[in-house]
Amino acid sequence: MKSRPLIVARNIHVHKKSKVILSDINLQINSGEIVTIIGPNGSGKTTLLKILMKLEKPNNGKIFSPKNLKIGYLPQKINVPSLLPIKVSYFLNLYKNKQQNIHLHNYLLKELKIENILKQQITSLSGGEIQRVLLVRAIMNIPRILILDEPTSSMDISGQNKIYNLISQISHRFNIAVIMVSHDLHMVMAKSQRVICLNRHICCSGTPKNVLQHPEYKKLFTGVKIPDTAIYTHKHNHTHSITNKILR
Amino acid sequence: MIAEYLSIFVIISAFVMAISLSSLGCVVVWQKMAFFGSALAHTTILGIAWALLFSYDMVLMVITATVLVSILLFFTQRIPNISYDTILGIISHGALAIGLLLLSIADVSYINLNNYLFGDILLSDFKSTITVSLVMVIIMVSYIFIWKKLILRTIDKDLATSFNVPTDSAQFIFIILLALCIAVMINILGLLLITSMLLLPAASSRIVSSSPGIMLLYAMIFSIIGTFSGLVLSIIYNVPSSVAIVVCSFLIFIVLHIKYIFIRS
Structure with missing residues (x-):
């Protein structure tokens, strides 16, 4: 290429x-x-x-x-205020765009073990879990x-x-x-x-x-x-x- | 007796106030803007003093004062070595002191200062009700366009910008809405208590919400319950309405958080 x-x-x-x-x-x-x-x-x-x-x-x-x-950015950390109720699935949906490849999205959720934390609040995740969620977010729209x-x-x-x-x-x-x-x-x-x-x-x-x-x-x-x-x-x-x- | 006081204007104003302040309040608590809201509330007294001194239209002057201060705060660079909340506290109380000074110099003894400090919803008339309703419509329509951007900005400004969604304009619109709303609601709740109705319903609704939209909905519901129960109680026991409204909202917050207050985990 x-x-x-x-x-x-x-x-x-x-x-x-x-x-x-x-x-x-x-x-x-x-x-x-x-x-x-x-x-x-x-x-x-x-x-x-x-x-x-x-x-x-x-x-x-x-x-x-x-x-x-199109940039997929993964910051070192994000500071989501604890007063903002936001689930992992809602968070990922916020950044969805038309180019999103649903197969890639599902593949990433599986590979990065996000599937079972989709219903959890972002503010309750551990550091490693947040980084994995942010990585899915960065990649899912194929930047x-x-x-x-x-x-x-x-x-x-x-x-x-x-x-x-x-x-x-x-x-x-x-x-x-x-x-x-x-x-x-x-x-x-x-x-x-x-x-x-x-x-x-x-x-x-x-x-x-x-x-x-x-x-x-x-x-x-x-x-x-x-x-x-x-x-x-x-x-x-x-x-x-x-x-x-x-x-x- | 209650029906005697509760004119249609009072009922509509109370409803509009509850909806407007609680919906703005959600974003205020997310973005830690409690001090910002109280600074805007206190600067209304500058507009009030100005209007009384030079006999201008009160509502217009108060809106001018809060909108100017909010724009100033939005664009002001950080002052080195002084944190933002300190600056807001300084502006807040500086404006309050200057406003009270102007009022005492002007010798406007015919006005009742308590009306501005604590408000009086029972004085709502046709004109004031139309004004607050119009502001509520402006807030709701603007929210349709800026709601998602405000959430993205609350999560992370850089993340939103890198996603090609700049959020500065949405934030600017939000701050103008806040200034506008505080300016017109000051007659209902008063400048000392108005911030509490931004914070209390939003803070109460956090515990029962799992998403931003649900939090907005619950904030509105708690705000309406607090407002109307306070209003009715204030008429029955003959106490100031704004005080009763805030106390009722405060009780809602306490009841929802009782297990955290009295039981240690």
């Missing part, structure tokens, strides 16, 4: 009260690709996502994206791009692995681009075609393997043990030479 740019960021600069949040951000997201943004806490990950979605305006620079680009802000931060390892598999499978099936933000290094690496290492600026970017070897990355995450367990279940479509060049 031909890939076209969906979102292009040019020279993005953001500061709040003379504190620099983001500087010199240039990046392009193409249709169908999975991009992971990693960085420590306070590195401007969430701000960057909001700027890419045009929810916030940068102090400098510009975002180029098609008008009415052009999924923007996921720490989608698995309240889940256990096996749950996380399942979610990542599901996301990459759906991205592939419907040609949905994915931008995922995480401070969880090893899990996200496996599924992404491109990793961007962010710490107020783009430290380094490239394929997961390349980023792992990058000195900037190592500097940023020194002391972090990167496990090499069964989580890396993907098959490489290329190999690397001794000098770390990609051989296809």
Whole structure:
């Protein structure tokens, strides 16, 4: 499938009260690709996502994206006031649109184990349950791009692995681009075609393997043990030479 | 005796007041705007003072005051290091003090200040009833268009915007409706008590509701029960109507939440 740019960021600069949040951000997201943004806490990950979605305006620079680009956004958390009575099914219905694919919707409810909590109030759900509901909401209308802000931060390892598999499978099936933000290094690496290492600026970017070897990355995450367990279940479509060049 | 006081205008005004305030009240409690409502209620006294000082039309001046203040609050940037509820509290009581000051300077001894502080529904006449009814119709018609957007905004503003549903205009319309409603209902409930009829029915209905629409419906029902029982009791025992209405609504809230108040889980 031909890939076209969906979102292009040019020279993005953001500061709040003379504190620099983001500087010199240039990046392009193409249709169908999975991009992971990693960085420590306070590195401007969430701000960057909001700027890419045009929810916030940068102090400098510009975002180029098609008008009415269909975005599936999964925020880090939502604060539904406890005075608002709202069931999971009602919540999902609010965001339904004409393009919704009923088969995909039912598939997601089953895969993410939402079926048995449909009648529960949103405010009574656990953190992991809310994230799963938000994920269904983000995917169900088949957006052009999924923007996921720490989608698995309240889940256990096996749950996380399942979610990542599901996301990459759906991205592939419907040609949905994915931008995922995480401070969880090893899990996200496996599924992404491109990793961007962010710490107020783009430290380094490239394929997961390349980023792992990058000195900037190592500097940023020194002391972090990167496990090499069964989580890396993907098959490489290329190999690397001794000098770390990609051989296809 | 009751029928003597309860003219058709009083009955219609009470009904309209109950429906309008409770329906706006649901969104007020969802969006934690209790202080906002009370700030608007208190600024009505500026309009009242202005109208009395320069003999303008009272209703028009009060509407002008509340709508101007609500627009001001909607567009004002946050002041650094002062939280929003503090700002609202300052505006609320600042406006009340300035209004009372103006009234005492003007020496309008012929007016009964209690009528503005506590209202009097029994004074409803043809003109006031038409005015409040018109406002209720405006609220209901607007709600058809902004209801869903207000719910989306209550859940998460960014989520709504990313779904290509901007909610700022709906929120602006809601705030204007609130200002309008408070301005015209002030003669019925008074500026000190009007906020309670925004909050009490909505808060009472939460416990028996499972969806936003049902909560709206129950809020209206509780509001009507509280209003009419208060009205009748106030005539029987000869106490101020607005006070009796609020006490009855308060009792409804207490009865519904009695098991949480007296029994520890």
